[in-house]
Amino acid sequence: MPNGDNWQGDVLRDLRGASGPPAAGTGGPSSSVPPAQPTPPTPPTPPAAQASGTERIPAPTQPPTPAPAPTPTPAPQQIPTPPRPRRPTAPDSRAVVDSALSGTARRPQRGEPVAVRAARAVRRIVSSSAAREVAELTRTAEALQQPVTTGRQIAVTSIRGGAGKTTVAALLGTAYAHYRQDPVLLVEADPALGSLPLRLGAETLRWTTADLADIVEPQMSLLDVTGYLVQLPQNAWLLPGSQGQIGAMLDTSAYERVMVALRRYFGVSVVDCETLPAEVARVALSASQARVLAAPATLDGVTSTYAVLQWMQGLPRHMIDGTVVVLSTMVARPGIDVEAAAEKLRSTGAGVHVLPYDRHLAAGGALRTELLARPTRLAAARLAAEVFQLSQKRR
Template sequence: MSTQGSWQRDVFADLGGVPDPAAPEAGPEPEPGPEAAVPAQFGAERPAARRDSGRRTAHRPDTAPDSVPVGAPDLDDALGRVRRGDPPLRRVLRAVRALGASAAQDGASRAETARAIQQPVTTGRQIAVGSIRGGAGKSTVAALLALTFAHYRADPVLAVEADGVLGTLPVRLGAREVRWSCTEIADVIDASTPLASVTGYLVPFPGGWLLPGSRGTVTRNRLDPKAYYMAMASLRRHFGVTVVDCETLPTDVARYALSATQARVLTAPATVEGVAGTRLILDWLDTLDPAMLPTTVVALVHTSPDMAVDIGKAARHLEVRGATVIPVPYDRSLAAGGPIRTARLARATRDAAARLAAATMDRAVAHGRGDAVERSEASA
């Protein structure tokens, strides 16, 4: 694990004065869960105040783009009261259940999930989130994954919106305004730019950083695949985990992201037609590269309380050639739209997000081991 430790030390050295994640920390460890407070090492200071590591940085243009608001400012007060994901009766029943013998089993299961999410990596792992159609909960799942990884992991986490037209990832992560987009950042940074400078172009969210796909305008030109490739190649070395919110399939960037990342999540509405359409995408991925399915997780998303698809039958239809299915339950707080308020998420939603993060991390790390084996065999 010495390689992994050196990689993380380099990243934290770029941040300037941020403690080494391998060093012992004082104080009690927070309870696992994406609703916990932001780790101090990522929220204590703005990027501009951090010490430069002295490495070569890309040229910052003399004129930076103007900041533009996310969404419509005149609708800021249009969102009504966001209800908790768990109704009052369910919260009471969960509190009573916590006093029983099953509480220890639940705690052990959550601890195992946390260990899977926190497993070390030698290079940054990238996870793409895609879907066959809009409205499948793709951006919501990507935001849940990014928030979960940012809570559990000590290394920096990046969320990338690879939808340059009408993506909603910045809204879900609570961004108020954006300045640099994926296209623009590809021209001003490279792989040698230190993290302290890179984060100056990104938007902070609780525990991590966001790279928007656009500056809030609809254009005829979608995100250029070359710009996406250059941006991701420059950013990968700085972040332990990168979650990419793709355009709906089968656009060029979405196809590239799904094939170039170490693991992928397909969001499927929990409907018969949603399951059938996602199976077609799985079969298509299998024709592109059979090795993709074992590193694919399907998030079966309930966007309405009335969805009545049989989970068991849906899973059997989708779990083909190594793919796995994880249901994401309906959540009243998510259905309201707007920024995700993790403290209001239902316990079942937080658990599903953690299981989804653990499953994708397992596959992303296993993919990395496979790459190492192939390189070793090729050199031999």
């Protein structure tokens, strides 16, 4: 029956699946069953579709193209930094005077007795010398307060020990610190037997000239530099030559490094040198802008100083033109005519100043300007003014 054929076709379609074509010879007439169409290729089935039970063949895939290897970049060449010089270890502070010795010093006395001071005060009241003295002090102060473009270095030396060299250096440094506004430096270039720290009243020492030669650098400020120095009254600082050790040495290279480096920080530097003809003393005299030669007001002191001045006459002219001799009177009644000796020394072309006898200076120890005799203070101010003017002439 025709209906039976249709029933069989339906069953076969159910068995093959609703999407499959009917079996050959079981379907109805050709008008009721469409002809089979070719199946297009199926793309690869994702994993989710494979899990549903329908197996599909994946399409061939091309191997991945390898990425180009990175070109190695050369590491930047590092220029080795030169090692910084090691700074010396900070030395321990040392007392200038041993405690057992400091107790032996007596009370300092004034440079003049009371009767001499009273007589001078009366003369100033009844005479017109007071006005002249004030005018002279005004001119001296104006000379000492002149500005400087570069630091002035003044070297103080002598022919022999005991000539008052350290005392003169202390008087000069104190005068400059009193009258000037810029910083003042006092340098001890006599490390073996120097007594400048004691004369200036320093209590302890730490850094020395040789130490600072390895420390000071161009980028340091004045505050950095003064941290290695000894603070003095007013605006003055001290650079010791040693800590009081016998036999301490200072070579010329260390001295030159220190003085060149410190020159830009201080308006005036006073150097207490070794006695001639020591090597550092010769270097200091040639490098300074003015020189002071201390000599005792004795016959042998004047004789040796005159011989040195005659030798200096054979050097370049600026050497003796920039030299001032200081005759220090060690006793109240000297054994020579001091003024006549000074005139003989001036005949060589050098300037000469006489430092009068002063009990306070003769006793040694720390210098206290308020205890100095008035003639000593005036003589120190005149000396400081002339030496400073000589240093200004040589640039």
